[in-house]
Amino acid sequence: MANVALRNVKKAYPNGFEAIKGIDFEVGDGQFCVLVGxxxxxxxxxxxxxxxxxxxxxxxxxxxxxxxxQVEPADRDIAMVFQNYALYPHMSVYNNMAYGLRNRGMANGxxxxxxxxxxxxxxxxxxxxxxxxxxxxGQRQRVAMGRAIVRQPKVFLFDEPLSNLDAKLRIAMxxxxxxxxxxxxxxxxxxxxxxxxxxxxxxxxxxxxAGQVEQIGNPLEIYQKPATTFVAAFIGAPPMNLLSLRxxxxxxxxxxxxxxxLGIRPExxxxxxxxxxxxxxxxxxxxxxxxxxxxxxxxxxLRAQQSGTPAVSSKPGELPxxxxxxxxxxxxxxxxxQKIRAVAPREKLHLFTADGRKRLN
Amino acid sequence: xxxxxxxxxxxxxxxxxxxxxxxxxxxxxxxxxSTQDNAAIANGQMSLLPGGHFLKTYYQTIFxxxxxxxxxPVGMMMFNSLIMSLxxxxxxxxxxxxxxxxVVYFRFAFRMTxxxxxxxxxxxxxxxxxxxxxxxxxxxxxxxxxxGLTLPLIASAxxxxxxxxxxxxxxxxxxxxxRIDGAGPFxxxxxxxxPLSRTNMAALFVILFILGWNQYLWPLLITTRDDMQTIQTxxxxxxxxxxxxxxxxxxxxxxxxxxxxxxxxVVLMQKLFVRGLVETEK
Numbered sequence: 001m002a003n004v005a006l007r008n009v010k011k012a013y014p015n016g017f018e019a020i021k022g023i024d025f026e027v028g029d030g031q032f033c034v035l036v037g038x039x040x041x042x043x044x045x046x047x048x049x050x051x052x053x054x055x056x057x058x059x060x061x062x063x064x065x066x067x068x069x070q071v072e073p074a075d076r077d078i079a080m081v082f083q084n085y086a087l088y089p090h091m092s093v094y095n096n097m098a099y100g101l102r103n104r105g106m107a108n109g110x111x112x113x114x115x116x117x118x119x120x121x122x123x124x125x126x127x128x129x130x131x132x133x134x135x136x137x138g139q140r141q142r143v144a145m146g147r148a149i150v151r152q153p154k155v156f157l158f159d160e161p162l163s164n165l166d167a168k169l170r171i172a173m174x175x176x177x178x179x180x181x182x183x184x185x186x187x188x189x190x191x192x193x194x195x196x197x198x199x200x201x202x203x204x205x206x207x208x209x210a211g212q213v214e215q216i217g218n219p220l221e222i223y224q225k226p227a228t229t230f231v232a233a234f235i236g237a238p239p240m241n242l243l244s245l246r247x248x249x250x251x252x253x254x255x256x257x258x259x260x261x262l263g264i265r266p267e268x269x270x271x272x273x274x275x276x277x278x279x280x281x282x283x284x285x286x287x288x289x290x291x292x293x294x295x296x297x298x299x300x301x302l303r304a305q306q307s308g309t310p311a312v313s314s315k316p317g318e319l320p321x322x323x324x325x326x327x328x329x330x331x332x333x334x335x336x337x338q339k340i341r342a343v344a345p346r347e348k349l350h351l352f353t354a355d356g357r358k359r360l361n
Numbered sequence: 362x363x364x365x366x367x368x369x370x371x372x373x374x375x376x377x378x379x380x381x382x383x384x385x386x387x388x389x390x391x392x393x394x395s396t397q398d399n400a401a402i403a404n405g406q407m408s409l410l411p412g413g414h415f416l417k418t419y420y421q422t423i424f425x426x427x428x429x430x431x432x433x434p435v436g437m438m439m440f441n442s443l444i445m446s447l448x449x450x451x452x453x454x455x456x457x458x459x460x461x462x463x464v465v466y467f468r469f470a471f472r473m474t475x476x477x478x479x480x481x482x483x484x485x486x487x488x489x490x491x492x493x494x495x496x497x498x499x500x501x502x503x504x505x506x507x508x509g510l511t512l513p514l515i516a517s518a519x520x521x522x523x524x525x526x527x528x529x530x531x532x533x534x535x536x537x538x539x540r541i542d543g544a545g546p547f548x549x550x551x552x553x554x555x556p557l558s559r560t561n562m563a564a565l566f567v568i569l570f571i572l573g574w575n576q577y578l579w580p581l582l583i584t585t586r587d588d589m590q591t592i593q594t595x596x597x598x599x600x601x602x603x604x605x606x607x608x609x610x611x612x613x614x615x616x617x618x619x620x621x622x623x624x625x626x627v628v629l630m631q632k633l634f635v636r637g638l639v640e641t642e643k
Contacts, residue, residue, distance in 0.1 A: 053537050074543035086534035090556040099552070100542030147542075 002064025002077075002154035002187055003029045004050065009059035011045060011211075019045045021211040022059070027204060030185040032178070034219075036198035037208035038234070044159055046208070047191045051080050051157050064154050074103075079148035080157040084164065085140045087132040087147075093119075094128040097146045111150075118146040121180070138169045145177070149184070156181070158190040162197065174200060195235050199223065207231050229356030232263045238298060240265050240350070241324050259361075260354025266298070266327035268348035271340050280345045285324055287338045297333040299326040301340060388620070395419070395614035402609040414610060422614040427599055435615050438592040443622065445510045445580070445591060446573035450566050452515040458558065461524035462550055466536070476525075483518040487579055495582055505589045510580060514573065520565055527561050528554065563633045571623045592619045 004027045011020035019042045027033040035043040048054040050061055052073035060067050068076050079100075087096050094115055101111045119125045122142040132140055141161060148156055161177070162170045178201055181188050192198055198205055199219045207214040207222065207230075215227040219235075226232035232240045243262045264281065272282075285301025292298075301324045326342045334340050351360040390409075394402055397412035426434040463469075464476045487494060494513045503509030531554070539549040580591045590598070596619065599612050 051537075051541065053540065073537075073540045078541065080538070080541050082534045082538060084532060084534055086532065086538040088535065088538075088553055090553075099544075103543035103548065147538075 003027060003031075004033075004064075004155055004187060004189065005060075005062040006046075006050075007060040007062065009046070009049065009061060010057045011042070011049060011054065012057045019211055020049070020057075023208075023211075023213055025204075025206055025213065025216050027187055027189060030187055031203040032181055032188045032190065032201055033204045033206060034190045034192060034198045034202035035206045035208055036192055036195060036234070037214075039193055041208045042211040043191045043193075043208050047157055047159055047189060050155075050189060051078055052076050077154040078157055079151045079153040079155075080159065081141075081144045081148050081161045083160040085132075085144040085161075087140060087143055089132055092129050092131060093124060093135070093143050093146075096132065096143055097150050100147065100151055114150040114152070115146075118149045121149070122146050137165050138173065141165060141173060145180070149180075154187065156186050156188040158188065160192055161190075162192075163194070170197075177201065195237060199235070205235075207234060209234075225359065226263070226350065227359050229261055229263065229352050232350060232352070236265060238266050238325050238327065241269070242356075243324075244354075245351075259351035261352040261356055263350035263352065264344045264348065265350075266325040268344050269324070269326040269342040270344070271299070271326065271328060271334065272343045273341060280343055281349060282341055282343045283324055285326075285340050285342055287334050287336050287340060288323070290333050290336060292331055292333070294331070296327055296329050297331060299328065299333055299340070300324075301326060301342065388617075391613045391616050395422075395610050395617055397610055399606070399608055399610050403606060418610045418614050419618075422611050422618065427608050427611055433587045433590070433595070435592065435595065435611075435618060437588060438590055438595040438615075439618060439622070441507075441510075441589060442574055442591040442593065442619075444507055445576065446570050446622070448507060448511040449514050449573035449576075450569035452511060453517045453520050453569050454562055454565055456515055457517050457520035458524050458555075458562070461521050461528055462554065464521070465525055465528040466546070479518050479521050481518075482516065483522075487513060491578070491582070498583060503583075505584055505586045509583050510589075510591075511573075514576065514579065517569075520569070523561065523565065524558065527558060531557060559633075563630050567626055567630045570626050574619075574623050 006023050006025055009020060009023045010018070012018045023046060025033075035046060037043045045054055049056050050063075052068065052071060056069050061069060063076055063078065088099065091099065097115045097118060098111050101114065115128070116125070119128055122145060124139070124142055124146060127135060127139065132143065135143065141164075144161065158177070162173050165173060174197055177190075190197075190201060192201075202219045204216065205219045205222050206216050209230050214234075215222055215231045222231060223235055226235060226240075229242055233242065240263045243264070245259055245262050262281065269283075283301075283303060285299075285303060287299055288302050289300040290297060291300075303322050303324060324342065326340075349361070352358065353360060393409060393411055394407060395418055396415040397407055398414055401407050401412070422434070423436040423439075424434050460479065464472060464479075498504060498509045498513060501509075503512070535553060536549060539553055544552060575593065576591070577593045577597075581594045581597075584590050584594070592615065596612065596615050599615065600607055
């Protein structure tokens with residue numbers, strides 16, 4: 001059992017590209033840390049640096065009180081689950097799990113005990129003699145997990161282990177991974193681009209963007225108080241509405257009226273006819289589209305008055321400028337083309353500086 | 362399969378049978394000639410049915426050789442050919458898989474230079490560099506030896522390129538998983554890469570064995586002793602007897618015998634080859 005600490009870790013490639021621009025965080029013993037971010041943000045590179053598969057340009061990586069910068073992957077006492085599982089195609093399930101133990105010169109009896117135990121936990125006992133190609137995607141995934149478990153390492157590293165599975169299996173395996181990790185209480189670092197996976201699995205969530213940490217913390221805290229507009233837009237589905245406060249149509253009373261950007265989560269908006277709640281915000285919208293997903297309904301509205309060019313450009317995962325998403329419970333909703341007023345109370349507003357880099361409330 | 366009814370199907374079959382006959386008839390003729398009496402062949406009165414000299418001819422061919430000359434028995438030639446082909450096939454596979462492993466998986470100085478040097482040798486087959494190669498082999502006193510017969514033919518760019526291409530399709534994660542599993546470069550090569558290359562090695566072995574078996578020019582140059590000659594050079598020497606009558610049954614029996622090992626290799630390895638293809642994870 002061990003904690004993992006990263007101290008000012010940097011990674012620069014020979015061509016000068018800085019993939020990781022100085023990262024600090026610590027994962028406590030037995031904690032489940034999730035690195036999340038869009039593709040190309042450096043999260044997989046960072047994980048591979050912890051694994052020892054990528055060199056560290058500067059800074060320190062510390063596993064269980066030992067700086068491992070120069071330690072070979074095999075000697076770091078870690079186990080890794082790869083995105084494509086990386087099972088040895090010519091070895092049986094049993095040998096896939098036993099291989100790493102044999103290389104360490106473990107006695108056959110001990111190997112057998114560990115493999116059988118892992119197979120029992122992962123419900124693979126009936127498949128130990130099969131080759132990976134005879135298994136389904138979910139079973140291969142479990143073999144990859146088994147290969148990590150039998151090692152009884154200090155740290156588990158997961159590199160998007162569920163992204164090759166179909167949606168249903170992904171949710172089932174997500175729960176399985178969390179249960180297993182709780183029971184073994186092994187420190188884990190998990191990389192994903194799926195914010196739902198990140199929210200549900202993490203004890204500590206690290207949101208990354210362009211080689212830097214945007215925010216670290218408890219997932220719910222991050223959801224409630226995103227530190228930057230990047231985090232605000234990335235965490236939460238559907239994404240947060242972001243509006244420029246330079247827009248004269250939006251009047252914000254009280255403190256914070258000097259903020260540059262306003263964020264409102266779709267579920268914090270309500271359709272109302274009455275007055276604007278004290279210090280809150282009201283948006284006049286024309287309903288453009290409606291999505292009914294059963295338990296709730298998404299209402300896409302276009303702001304009634306659009307003045308000038310949008311202040312916030314839309315990135316992937318964000319709404320196009322001028323469009324506001326309102327999330328209401330149930331299946332009832334306004335008709336398309338109808339004019340509605342969406343209101344949000346003061347305490348649900350997120351205020352950011354104009355560049356979106358700093359939270360103001 | 363294209364299923365066609367009626368006359369068109371018969372036409373197709375007839376064409377195929379004609380094709381088979383064109384290929385197979387000379388082989389059949391060689392076999393028939395090897396069972397006939399030499400006089401019948403010399404008179405041009407050879408029957409198209411097997412004659413009665415099968416056992417006698419083949420016994421003489423394999424264990425005695427042509428009568429009234431100093432030639433070795435064909436058994437000896439076949440043994441030489443077999444040794445040469447096996448050494449060439451196994452040697453080439455061993456050398457090229459190791460060099461491909463080095464070129465693909467290790468970062469060392471002049472890695473690409475070395476790769477291109479290997480690549481360039483594609484343009485220099487034995488026929489082109491025959492004099493310098495002969496000189497080197499002669500200077501090393503390797504004439505009339507198995508080493509002289511095989512070593513110059515072992516270095517192979519084609520096999521190296523084939524393994525290089527295959528290794529580049531092996532996912533990097535397998536190497537990384539091996540590293541985390543505590544397998545060093547040697548273990549990764551032995552435990553993962555070699556088993557995955559089995560089908561490639563089988564295919565290559567078939568090709569290289571036949572290539573080695575069919576060598577003519579190089580053995581002709583490098584061997585002077587009769588007990589070192591291969592079956593391919595041996596057949597030729599049997600025919601060029603100026604004074605005497607060529608013993609055609611024995612020549613034909615030798616030709617039939619020369620065909621057998623490559624056929625055997627293809628038939629035997631085909632199973633492994635096909636099984637490997639079916640099993641391969643792609």
